[in-house]
Amino acid sequence: MIELIRYALALIVAHTHLWPIGFTGAGWQAVFAFYALSGYLMTRVLHQRYGFAPAGTAAFLVNRVLRLWPAYLVVVAGTALALHFLPLQNFFFSLILPHTLLEKVTLVTILGQVGFDFNYLIPLSRLAVTSWSLSIEIFCYCLLGLYFAKTPVRLMALAALGLVGISLATGYCWLVPSPYYGPYCFQNRYGVLQAAFIPFAAGGLVYFCRPQLRRWLVAYWKWLAAALLAAEAAVAASLFASATIGPFLGVVGMVAVLAWHGAERRPSRTVDFIGRASYHLFIAHMSIAAILVVGLAVPANTFLVFALTTVVALALSGVLVPLEWRLNRMRSRISGWGGQRAPAPSRLHPSWLQLCRRAQATDAPRATSGCEMASLHSQ
Secondary structure (H helix, E strand, C coil): HHHHHHHHHHHHHHHHHHHHCCCCCCCHHHHHHHHHHHHHHHCCCCCCHCCCCCCHHEEEEHHHHHHHHHHHHHHHHHCCCHHHCCCHHHCCCCCCCCCCHHHHHHHCCCCCCCCCCHHHHHCCCCCCCCCHHHHHHHHHHHHHCCHHHHHHHHHHHHHHHHHHHHHHHHHHHHHCCCCCCCCCCHHHCEEECHHHHHHHHHHHHHCCCCHHHHCCCHHHHHHHHHHHHHHHHHHHHCCCHHHHHHHHHHHHHHHHHHHHHCCCCCCCHHHHHHHHHHHHHHHHHHHHHHHHHHHHHCCCHHHHHHHHHHHHHHHHHHHHHHHHHHHHHHHHHCCCCCCCCCCCCCHHCCCHHHHHHHHHHHHHHHHCCCCHHHHHHHH
């Protein structure tokens, strides 16, 4: 289920960029849903596989590199090659070869592509256009692994930091206006590092008390569905709602999905392929579309360019996924550096212990069964 949801979210983002019809805010919600999903998965693997000792944290971060960089570097190299023959910047402004040392470093490492103010990323070369969100994800991975994923209280502190951070960024936008911030200073709550703190924290909190959240979801799902539909209608009808609460609806939706389904058994090879292909579509769709539009004169902003890009991205996954499967064996060995861990109840804040105690009495054996552990192979 998680793998299929990942691909659906990547399709929504690609659709928003390449065939922008209807409600374009769905792409923003998809990005925040990705963040919440990552917060859940990373918190889970940190507790159940890596732990928080220095060796475990090191293994966690090394495996993030092995998971993200190979496909990213392939996309960057292919885009750089295409730029020697095609003016891809005519399709999107950031598709230019790097010139400064900062651009070269951020292009190769992904790190540093985003700051605490949106204007920071505007002049930077990005040969994988959506890699700015990877930069945010990697920053949050480090925060979770080094400190915040250890307890629910720390995750709530991360969410509080995010709220303060986006509030300050919004205030700065009002004081120092820029055309790049978008309506109602949207980009300073979206394309900045602190934008992902609340979604990551929300996903991580699902890990600690999923059984209780699932019970609440079963009891009140009709009210939640009605509230979400009303919020989506408001977001579709109002630019203010779209630019403020809009992206966070993706977080609410993902939290509900995670609370209901949690982790699954080891996916089939086909389903695992689809899950991995979602990442390739997400990072490559703008480069593929640029080549199709600029080099092959495929009409921009059409279903044709969206469909062809999706097909080409799947073909790219046909090459990259087998490579990732081989790398996964190395990642499995590296994950052993930290040993396999499970969350210790003594580390939970007393208020969360009280909140979860009734759920744990009936649901914890299922929630911590082999089903939870089996899907860790892809993290």
